Amino acid sequence: MCGIIGYIGRGQAAPVMLDGLKRLEYRGYDSSGMAVVGESGISVCKTEGKISRLDEKTDGGKTLVGFCGIGHTRWATHGAPSDINSHPHLSCDGRFAVVHNGIIENHAELRAMLETHGYAFKSETDSEVAAQLLQYLFDGDVKSTIRALIERIKGSYAFGIIFSGAPDRLYAVRKDNPLVIGLGNGENYIASDVAAALAHTHEFVILGDGEIAEITADETHYYSTDGKQIDKEPYTVDWDITRAEKGGYPHFMLKEIYDQPKALTDTVRPRIHEDEIDLDGITFSREYLDGLSGVDIVGCGSAYHAGIVGKQFIEKHCRIRVDCTLASEYIYKNPITGKDRLTVIISQSGETADSLAALRLAKKLGSRTLAVVNVVQSAIAREADDVLYTRAGPEIAVATTKGYTTQVAALYLIGLKFAITRGTITKKRYSALLSALSDLPDKVEEQLKETPVANAHTYAEAFSNQHCVFFIGRGADYAASLEGALKLKEISYVHAEAYAAGELKHGTISLVEKGTLTIAIATQSELYDKTESNVRSVSSRGGTVLAIASRENSKVRAFADGLLTIPDCDDDMSPVLTAVVLQLFAYYVAFKRGCDIDKPRNLAKSVTVE
Numbered sequence: 001m002c003g004i005i006g007y008i009g010r011g012q013a014a015p016v017m018l019d020g021l022k023r024l025e026y027r028g029y030d031s032s033g034m035a036v037v038g039e040s041g042i043s044v045c046k047t048e049g050k051i052s053r054l055d056e057k058t059d060g061g062k063t064l065v066g067f068c069g070i071g072h073t074r075w076a077t078h079g080a081p082s083d084i085n086s087h088p089h090l091s092c093d094g095r096f097a098v099v100h101n102g103i104i105e106n107h108a109e110l111r112a113m114l115e116t117h118g119y120a121f122k123s124e125t126d127s128e129v130a131a132q133l134l135q136y137l138f139d140g141d142v143k144s145t146i147r148a149l150i151e152r153i154k155g156s157y158a159f160g161i162i163f164s165g166a167p168d169r170l171y172a173v174r175k176d177n178p179l180v181i182g183l184g185n186g187e188n189y190i191a192s193d194v195a196a197a198l199a200h201t202h203e204f205v206i207l208g209d210g211e212i213a214e215i216t217a218d219e220t221h222y223y224s225t226d227g228k229q230i231d232k233e234p235y236t237v238d239w240d241i242t243r244a245e246k247g248g249y250p251h252f253m254l255k256e257i258y259d260q261p262k263a264l265t266d267t268v269r270p271r272i273h274e275d276e277i278d279l280d281g282i283t284f285s286r287e288y289l290d291g292l293s294g295v296d297i298v299g300c301g302s303a304y305h306a307g308i309v310g311k312q313f314i315e316k317h318c319r320i321r322v323d324c325t326l327a328s329e330y331i332y333k334n335p336i337t338g339k340d341r342l343t344v345i346i347s348q349s350g351e352t353a354d355s356l357a358a359l360r361l362a363k364k365l366g367s368r369t370l371a372v373v374n375v376v377q378s379a380i381a382r383e384a385d386d387v388l389y390t391r392a393g394p395e396i397a398v399a400t401t402k403g404y405t406t407q408v409a410a411l412y413l414i415g416l417k418f419a420i421t422r423g424t425i426t427k428k429r430y431s432a433l434l435s436a437l438s439d440l441p442d443k444v445e446e447q448l449k450e451t452p453v454a455n456a457h458t459y460a461e462a463f464s465n466q467h468c469v470f471f472i473g474r475g476a477d478y479a480a481s482l483e484g485a486l487k488l489k490e491i492s493y494v495h496a497e498a499y500a501a502g503e504l505k506h507g508t509i510s511l512v513e514k515g516t517l518t519i520a521i522a523t524q525s526e527l528y529d530k531t532e533s534n535v536r537s538v539s540s541r542g543g544t545v546l547a548i549a550s551r552e553n554s555k556v557r558a559f560a561d562g563l564l565t566i567p568d569c570d571d572d573m574s575p576v577l578t579a580v581v582l583q584l585f586a587y588y589v590a591f592k593r594g595c596d597i598d599k600p601r602n603l604a605k606s607v608t609v610e
Contacts, residue, residue: 002029002087002101003073004179005196006160008170009187009217013069014061020189020196021051021071025599029073030081034058035088035097037167038066042097046086067217068170070160070190072099078107079124089128091135092119095164098134100127101192102177105155130159142166146173146212147227156353160190172213178351178379181205181213181220183234188215194237195394205232206377235377251597253397253491257583258448263402264441264576266391267409272438275431277417282370282386289422292342294321296367297411298330298358299346302404305483307346309575310411312476316572317419317433327354331361338366344414345371348395348403350378359383372410374403388414397598399491401583404483405444405576412437412573436570440577443567447580452564456581459546459562460588466494466517470508472501472538473521474531480575481521484582491600492590501534512543519582522549522556523566523574535559548578 003024007013013036021032032054033046043064047053051073058064072087079085088097104110107126110133115121119132130149137148142163150157156176163169172179172190182189182197182204189197190213194204207213210225211232222232249255271278295314297307304326311322325333327345331354337343343362347355350373359380362369371384374392381387390406416433419425425433446452463469469488471481481498488496499508501520512518518538522531536559538545547560550568557563564585566577590597 002075002192003196004070004099004101004158004160004190004192005072006070006099006170006172006190007187008068008168008215009184010067011187012061013066014058014064016061016200017069017071018051018055018058018061019199020191021054021073023195023199024073024193025051029075031074031076031083031086032072033074033086033088034061034064034069034071035090035099035162036064036066036069037097037162037164039167041164042090042094042162044088044090044097046083046088048081048083048086066167068162068167070097070099070162070170072160077103078126085123085125087127089123089125089131091131093135095138096131096134097162098127098131099160100130101158101179102156102175104129104153104157106153110152130157134161142169142171143212143214143223144227146171147225150175150210150225158192168216170215172207172215173211174207175209176353176356176379178349179207181207181215183220186217188217188220190215195396198237202237203234204237205234206382207232237376251397251587253399253401253583253587253597256395256397256401257580257587259393260402260405260580261441261445261448263390263392263406264409264444266393267406268413268437268440271413272434275434277413277420277434279388279413279417282388284418284421286421286423289318289320289418291340292320293340294323296330296335296337296341296343296362297322297324297346298327298343298355298362300327300352300354302400302483302486303346303348303352303355303407305479305486306404306407306411307344308479308482309408309476310344310415312479313412313572314415314418317415317425318422319424320418320422327352327358330358335361335365337362339368341367343367343369344411345369345380345384346373346407347371347378347380348374348390348392348400348407350375350380352380356380356383370414372407372414374406398600399487399586399597405579408576408579409437409440433570433572436573440569440573443569443573443577444580446567447577452581453584455564456584457588459564460585461592462562463517463544463546464492464589464592468511468516469494469496470511470516470518471496471498471521472518472534473498474501474527475524476572476575477501477521477524477527477531477578480523480578480582481519483579484519484521484586487583487586488589491586491597492593492595493601494589501531509537509541512538512541514543516543518543518545520545520547520556520560521578522547522553523578524571525550525552526571528553528556532556532559548581550574
């Protein structure tokens with residue numbers, strides 16, 4: 001998704017904003033720009049391409065002079081990537097400049113209206129409508145004009161606004177798109193992500209939907225939709241900026257793969273006290289759980305795949321029916337839910353538009369909602385009835401790694417809590433799984449030692465020229481294969497598909513031919529014989545097989561062309577370890593192919609529009 005940064009203070013705005021924009025690069029973008037308001041009005045510079053071009057065009061920000069400004073990284077939606085379509089957008093009279101994240105759904109109608117009043121548009125974007133509409137609606141008071149703007153606009157938005165008549169003021173307003181206010185000393189910020197301002201402050205305020213911020217160098221004031229001033233409590237981000245930097249790794253993705261032992265430790269171990277699980281004070285009584293007709297797990301992309309792992313674990317141990325649904329499908333399928341169902345919403349950012357819409361729909365229909373998110377005080381976290389935070393820390397690479405594995409770990413905690421509360425698991429098995437979950441960070445640490453990583457690197461280089469890769473597995477291994485296929489396709493651009501291994505002979509085996517790579521996952525001991533049969537079927541048709549197996553099942557090597565093993569663990573925990581080895585494999589394939597690993601084409605870190 002696009003990125004926003006704004007600054008007001010006693011220093012020059014443009015150099016600070018350039019630094020902030022560089023910290024937002026991970027979100028995905030194809031153009032960037034800045035606007036600064038000074039004594040001579042508003043100065044704008046914007047360009048297609050990398051932020052380095054914006055840096056060059058402004059001589060490191062020196063050519064844009066002023067103490068207040070807004071900056072933006074754009075990911076093209078309305079209109080192709082170009083200098084003209086880049087943000088910020090200026091009103092016709094040059095008095096307003098606007099940056100915008102989101103979608104203005106009624107932009108065509110508003111543009112047509114404004115054109116009849118003589119407004120000439122320069123870009124193809126929906127966002128420029130906001131700049132022109134501000135001029136059209138301006139009544140001499142910027143705050144009331146912004147209120148009139150949001151009354152006219154339909155859709156989702158986060159706006160940063162500057163006005164030439166108030167060079168000592170920075171304005172912001174949001175709805176369904178993330179925007180925070182960073183509180184500094186003699187300077188303040190707006191940003192779509194705390195990472196953009198974290199080098200300068202750890203204190204932030206989150207705007208609510210429809211709330212307006214008026215910001216000076218020394219003060220911040222907040223107003224509700226009806227114009228009344230409101231108080232907002234700041235919160236502290238407790239991780240340092242170094243956690244959002246590469247720390248010597250060539251890519252954020254590789255760093256974040258190696259961050260997983262700590263992320264899993266932080267997510268799991270503080271919540272386990274001897275043989276008890278504390279879900280941060282969230283309680284689910286035996287009566288409540290026994291009264292559930294089912295659980296809905298809702299997410300997008302990797303969060304959805306984590307949900308599939310969670311579904312299998314919860315159904316197996318809690319004996320509660322679980323439906324796992326893509327958020328984009330949930331909100332349009334007229335879901336059957338109510339007080340007798342629990343809805344679990346999974347999102348790394350906590351701002352995913354489809355997932356947020358699903359949360360709101362589930363609540364409207366009477367379901368209790370539980371959010372599993374990483375970002376504290378994000379929209380989904382604030383609106384859910386309960387929230388269980390994963391503690392992955394900042395995740396910068398577009399392709400999630402530690403975000404995914406901590407989501408799976410959080411679902412394991414939830415499943416075990418449900419199972420022991422309902423009495424559907426023996427105390428012996430519960431204790432064994434709790435111990436296995438607590439040991440998971442150490443297992444991942446073992447997996448990231450030199451030899452296992454070197455093996456993944458070797459096979460990745462050997463198979464980096466593949467045009468199509470299939471992933472197969474049964475049970476939890478099928479769930480793991482879905483995430484493995486997504487990792488490979490999103491960062492290496494290799495076509496990859498995951499299939500339930502038992503479905504091979506129902507059509508998909510027709511795609512296997514000489515040299516076709518199939519990654520076969522065989523960590524589930526109870527299903528090993530069935531999986532081995534599937535591996536033999538692929539091999540007998542000339543396909544190439546790379547097996548991912550537990551040490552217990554490493555005999556599959558006799559029927560495969562290669563083998564990567566995971567450390568010994570309880571079979572129920574294997575999806576996390578399988579995910580790590582497949583992350584490494586995908587990373588090294590992408591590296592060998594020369595791909596932009598942290599910022600894969602056409603993708604954004606947080607998808608905040610439908």
